[in-house]
Amino acid sequence: MKALDMDVSVNIIVITRNSEFFRAGASVILDFRDDLFETITIDSDWDILALTPSAPGPHYSAARDRAVRFLSGSGDRISLHVVQSQSLSGALTKLMARSDGSNVHHTGMAYIDYSDPYHFGRSIAEIDQDLQEFYGALHRAQVPAFETPSSTAVFQSAEMHPYQVHPMNFIRCVLPSDSDVLRAQLLTLWMDFYQLSLANRHIKCGDKGRPTSAMASCLAKFLDSRTEGRWVLQYYTGSLVSSLISAFEDQAEIRNFPVLRGPSEHALACGAMANWQLYEMPSVTIITSGMVDEFRGTLANLRETRACGFVICAEQKPALWYAFQSTINPESDSRDVLHARGVPFVYIDDPANLQAGMNQAMQLYDANRGPVFILATQSVMNVVEAPENLPPPALVRNEPVNxxxxxxxxxxxxxxxxxxxxxxxxxxxxxxxxxxxxxxxxxxxxxxxxxxxxxxxxxxxxxxxxxxxxxxxxxxxxxxxxxxxxxxxxxxxxxxxxxxxxxxxxxxxxxxxxxxxxxxxxxxxxxxxxxxxxxxxxxxxxxxxxxxxxxxxxxxxxxxxxxxxxxxxxxxxxxKGQEDLSRCVPSLPMTPNFFFGALGQLLTEMIEAEGYDFTSLFDVGRCGVSAIRNLPKTRAGFSGWYGRALMGDAHLATLALAETCPTDLLSFIGDGAFALVPDILPSLLENALSNGARRNRSVTTFVLCNSGLSAINSYQERILFNRTSRQMRILNLSPEESAGNLCGYEVVKRTINVFDKAEIRKALKMRGRINIFHVNLAHNNEGDGMSLAHVRGWQQDQLPRFGARRVSQTIKERT
Known part of the structure; x- marks a missing residue:
């Protein structure tokens, strides 16, 4: 613990309209005037210097006893100034007026009471933004301020919110109704700030330098040189990679492009593949130790499609005896797996080898063999500075000409x-x-x-x-x-x-x-x-x-x-010719042929009459095939059928394309694929919360529910002439319908039983909207080109009919 400079005055900020909240905090300060504070001055709307502290309750007493014991040996005496205002802007005016240059005034702990009805409905993101602007203004005015995980607390009412998210710039508290509990909380928050910020030798007031990393800087410059700044950052965090992620986020902020997240490492691989196939945008994907195998077969797809980019994965030194989460140990070696899959990689375990390892990784990138894995130890990833080195010249490829x-x-x-x-x-x-x-x-x-x-x-x-x-x-x-x-x-x-x-x-x-x-x-x-x-x-x-x-x-x-x-x-x-009969005849549930035939006609009208432009994603399954076959397209789409044909890949890729796609997004996901991977809506909204909602776009997911793995059903029933069985069955719970505003989007969940042309057109044309439509469909084996056998079906238009003689002959052969 560092010794405190007695020439420094520490400001406590209290934002409240509630005199009782302020008096509770002031009573705690006055209670400790002999234990910690040299002087106390207060600038507030209420006179509380003559306040007589109320008798302590059990919660406050327990917290006070621990605090006094902790402070007894410190010898610190702090000059404290309390600034109270009803708003952050008012507090800012007072703090700037107080910073007159004669003394150093550190802006320390901030207690913000937003439990008043005036602040009802304020979201975590809005408060985060307010605080970011407040501390930014202090920084520009050269008023030193602590910006640490323990320096700002916001009290809110117990109102229900449609979602919960961890604040970026403050500690969230629900205002307790018990004054004893409130006083205990206020003291606990102060003591956490005192220990972890004010008296922490590793924390300097006003020092909020940009996070730096030699690896992040090197790879960012390299990708800029290869892509003219068109690359994507995405990550799934872990302790070992968290500092590297912060440095890369800073690089992304400088370049003003979005940072993508997903519910799993597999989701990141799907996003990297989609952004490469559709836009040739390389990705930097960061994952923590032990997660090198979490990409599923999508890793093979990335290599097959020659998706350029880097995957940075934390690793341990082989010398460590069975290190936690290490994939390199006496019994196994993940590098052997990467080698067997034909995935290029480098392994860097010594900071002295960082530059050589980076150069090797860049050369592998230029070789166009797919994403380059960088397996690096924490000491390598945490190198702050490296010798200045320009990216190697681009590999000159001799294009094959015949x-x-x-x-x-x-x-x-x-x-x-x-x-x-x-x-x-x-x-x-x-x-x-x-x-x-x-x-x-x-x-x-x-x-x-x-x-x-x-x-x-x-x-x-x-x-x-x-x-x-x-x-x-x-x-x-x-x-x-x-x-x-x-x-x-x-x-x-x-x-x-x-x-x-x-x-x-x-x-x-x-x-x-x-x-x-x-x-x-x-x-x-x-x-x-x-x-x-x-x-x-x-x-x-x-x-x-x-x-x-x-x-x-x-x-x-x-x-x-x-x-x-x-x-x-x-x-x-x-x-010339007509489609199969099931596309023309309505039924309940609708057949996939009918639904996609009707949707295809609607989209064609919208394209030709209104210039509607969209990008489609198609997941693996019978209904995904129907969508590909029957729907018009205005540009290239993404398909989960590529490579290993992994169910769920297209659904997960929706997350990345929702941020990078220049058009509306339409996803077609079977219920089997939908059930196989995590719910993507929270991640989609978190990306919007961080990057901003794309109010000029819409994202629509059609979840196609026929309660079965219908491509397998068709194989069994149409090719092998077997009945269906439990192995193809899916149990779908009826989803709840809802509509509401979340993270800048209007999120609408609906169930579709009947194709309503006007309603679907209206939904697709709405801006700033996320549509999740569960479409109830029947299973059938006719049409949609599921096999060459289907063209012999009676519902088809182009083939001759079979006569009764053949039927009778077949019956005789059976008997």
Missing amino acids: NDTILHLAELINNGPDRLLLQPGQLHSESARLLASIAERAGIALVDSIIHPGAIPTHLNGRPCPNHLGTLSVYGFSDAVYRFLHRDGQIAPKTEQTLIFLGDKVSQVVTPFTENKLHRKFHIAQVVSEHALVAPFADISVLMQPHAALKELEERLDVKPELLARRRDTLTAAL
Whole structure:
């Protein structure tokens, strides 16, 4: 404990309109005038110097005895000045007038009484903001003030609030009705301040320097140099990383971009993946020791999608014997797991190696192999300063160019078959527009996939993309796509059509066809940037970045008018036809086909008539597939089907995109995925509380409830012809409906049983709103391209009917 400077006068601030509150505090001060205070002066609305302290009750007596015992050996004598006002602004005026330069006046403990009805309804965030502005004004006026965890207490009434959140700048207390308890609390608060702030040698009044970290400064400068300041900070805190997080938060504040949080480390991984796939924004993700395995399979997805960024994970020194939460010990080593998954990493356990470790991490970042893990000990993360070092020069990548094969592909487009179908992988928005232009001029049919929904949107600038046929994937393929690729139920001859895959490795999920069928039945061209990703069944393989390939093709585009006319006729014929019957017939509960058909029509109207723009997220499940297949898209969306197809990933990614997405956000989450991960609403609101609500946007989550894992149900019932069983069943509790203002948003929870076009349109158009709609749906196995088997169903439009003779023949065979 430090000795106190007797030339210093300490100010106590009391903000109250209640004389009884002030008298309770004053009685405590006067009770200790002989034990601690050299002089006491009071500037208040009430005369209390002649106040006779009331008899102490049991609570105050217990607190006073401990306080006297603690103070008896200190020898401190403090000059105390009490400033009372009815408002912070009034107290500020008094404090600035008192700071006349003749003496040093430290602004110490602040007691703020907001229990008066005048302050009813004030939120924690509003009080935090008031105090931040108050202490900021003191700092600008050069009035020294303590800003510590124990220096400010706010008393409120016991009114109920719609949410509870930990204050950032004060200690929250509910004003007790018992005066003895109040006096005990006031004394306890003062003694905590005295011990932890006033007499703490580690605390200096007025010293609120910015948190610093060599690692934070180094990585922030590096990412600025690589991204022009477009990167994201997100974290899940822990003791070992808390100081590093504060330093990174300071870097984010300097750059004026939001800091993201989530309910788990897994949520952060989902956010990092979404921000990379949609906007190519790298992330710095900070997690504490022992949490390196908490990303689930999303870590493999991050590596697969080559998501740039850093993951900083606290670690211990291997020399420590089974250190707490260490993932490096005599029995296991998390570095082996990272190596096996192909995830680049560095391990830094000595502060002397910080600079070398940072340089290695930056080189790995430039190698474009996915997020770089930095496993670092606390002593490394807490290094404040490091030798000034400029970021290493950007790695010059020699982009693969194969002029011969791009010429073959250009020849195919200019003079090839009447049927050309192109499916892109992850594309820039500029590349998508260029692709749409080339496709229209060349007569190429365009499709997206369930792993990259909207990679080529159905609408560009509010107008339909004329060459868009729908979705081609193992699930959710569109009827128009089926008609385009088939004749009389059979795949069209290989010589008459070509599938072109742009920027994708042609994994199993992107078509409903087996690898053997792709090899035997289709002519395939592939554009991909890495030789290792060339499919074994590709007839033409072009090693180029997708955008570079599109530029090359645009320069060489020369499709004859007669060929273009035939291709457009083929496209038009494929687009003709009716959807399955279940999409047209209403029922209760609604079928997914009907609901998404109606929602798709509504969104199409809003896009084409009103210019409505939105970004969609689709989680894994039957209803997510229905949403991808049936809804229009104005830009690329995020899909949980990518990579490991993890249920819940799209739902968790909503948190990050709610802060970074430039448009409205629409999420489609099955009840299975919704139940698998934490509730994201508290985290979404906490992000809004810290970063500010986006009042010009809306965030809508459709929770699609059919009380089952319906994709598995369809597999059992439609493919294997088995009945459903308990393993696919989900029990959904009926959610409560509500509406209210929280953290700057209007939060509306509703249950939808019947599609109400006007109400849904109204909800989507509201600004500054979070909609959570639980949509009750039926389970069915028809339509929506869940398997090739569905096209033989009687509800479909394009196939011939089966006659009665076949039914009778089947019955005979059974008997």
